[in-house]
Amino acid sequence: MVVPEGDKGGGKDKKRDKHEEVKTCPECGSKCLVHDYGRAEIFCADCGLVIAENIVDPGPEWRAFDSEQMSKRARTGAPLTYRIHDKGLSTLTSWDSPAQGQYNLKKWEQRTHIANTAERSFVFALSEIERMASALKLPMNVREAASMLYRRAMKKHLIRGRSIEGITSAILYITCRQYGVPRTLEEVSGVSRVGQKEISRAYRFLLRELDIKVSPASPVDFVPRFCSMLGLGGDIEAKAIEIIKRASEKELTNGRGPIGIAAAAIYIAAILNGEHRTQKEVSDVTGVTEVTIRNRYKELSEQLDIEVLL
DNA sequence: AAGACGAAAGTGGTTGA
DNA sequence: TCAACAACTTTCGTCTT
Numbered sequence: 001m002v003v004p005e006g007d008k009g010g011g012k013d014k015k016r017d018k019h020e021e022v023k024t025c026p027e028c029g030s031k032c033l034v035h036d037y038g039r040a041e042i043f044c045a046d047c048g049l050v051i052a053e054n055i056v057d058p059g060p061e062w063r064a065f066d067s068e069q070m071s072k073r074a075r076t077g078a079p080l081t082y083r084i085h086d087k088g089l090s091t092l093t094s095w096d097s098p099a100q101g102q103y104n105l106k107k108w109e110q111r112t113h114i115a116n117t118a119e120r121s122f123v124f125a126l127s128e129i130e131r132m133a134s135a136l137k138l139p140m141n142v143r144e145a146a147s148m149l150y151r152r153a154m155k156k157h158l159i160r161g162r163s164i165e166g167i168t169s170a171i172l173y174i175t176c177r178q179y180g181v182p183r184t185l186e187e188v189s190g191v192s193r194v195g196q197k198e199i200s201r202a203y204r205f206l207l208r209e210l211d212i213k214v215s216p217a218s219p220v221d222f223v224p225r226f227c228s229m230l231g232l233g234g235d236i237e238a239k240a241i242e243i244i245k246r247a248s249e250k251e252l253t254n255g256r257g258p259i260g261i262a263a264a265a266i267y268i269a270a271i272l273n274g275e276h277r278t279q280k281e282v283s284d285v286t287g288v289t290e291v292t293i294r295n296r297y298k299e300l301s302e303q304l305d306i307e308v309l310l
Numbered sequence: 311a312a313g314a315c316g317a318a319a320g321t322g323g324t325t326g327a
Numbered sequence: 328t329c330a331a332c333a334a335c336t337t338t339c340g341t342c343t344t
Contacts, residue, residue: 200323291315311344317338321336324332324334325330
């Protein structure tokens with residue numbers, strides 16, 4: 001799938017074809033393109049990619065209206081808002097065949113439509129956050145934090161021109177890290193509609209623009225989930241965590257990926273407790289390759305004097 | 311035959327001139 | 328901006344159980 005590269009460079013030839021031309025989303029092929037005439041912007045209702053925009057600075061009055069609405073809605077949660085909005089949308093009059101005498105009505109619609117569409121993309125983002133968060137089985141506090149972070153990004157105007165899906169995925173990834181329940185990039189992109197590459201791009205972008213610092217994830221944070229996915233009990237979990245603790249005291253974890261460390265520690269702990277899992281099994285669950293598991297586990301067992309007999 | 315091993319080349323991100 | 332670099336992946340042939 002081809003993502004248009006150089007996302008910010010394409011601002012010249014959009015004005016021309018704002019009325020038709022683009023029929024399907026270049027990203028996901030969806031035909032659900034939303035034309036926002038107030039903002040001269042077209043975006044995909046499926047994946048959120050903004051396909052064309054002609055930047056018209058929005059007036060201050062709708063923005064006040066808008067953000068007030070948003071804060072109200074953020075408090076009540078995404079699914080409810082989604083429903084409220086859906087209802088309102090179906091009553092729009094067609095723009096394609098302007099019947100006489102309806103002009104004023106359309107004028108009015110156009111004005112409210114500006115707010116509607118901005119809100120609609122916001123609501124879409126919230127529903128995506130909710131969908132992915134629930135697929136990842138994330139706790140409520142993380143979901144709420146993610147919504148709030150999205151609002152922050154929106155206030156700083158970091159959203160427009162980027163795919164909403166990429167931004168929301170990155171925001172979930174960030175929030176998980178902040179709340180000590182990290183998910184791997186692989187897991188996030190597994191429930192997202194965009195790939196790891198785009199998510200990590202958005203991730204770095206957001207960290208920079210929002211001035212967020214996330215401390216590097218600890219291998220320990222991954223252990224419980226990985227263990228349960230492998231059907232390993234609490235004793236092995238504890239053993240793996242102990243191995244990680246000892247490793248980090250000896251600074252064996254420096255500069256290494258936390259997931260690889262966690263994988264190796266679990267691999268060792270399982271063998272020590274007589275519940276062997278193959279490198280492949282651990283690799284499938286953790287998403288790191290067998291080679292990396294091998295390298296880490298060799299280092300750990302040697303440096304920590306752990307005898308691992310297969 | 312499956313699992314473990316490790317060499318070698320490739321990838322994408324970070325860093326420092 | 329670019330090249331060097333470190334961590335990790337991919338691929339693949341070989342050894343072990």
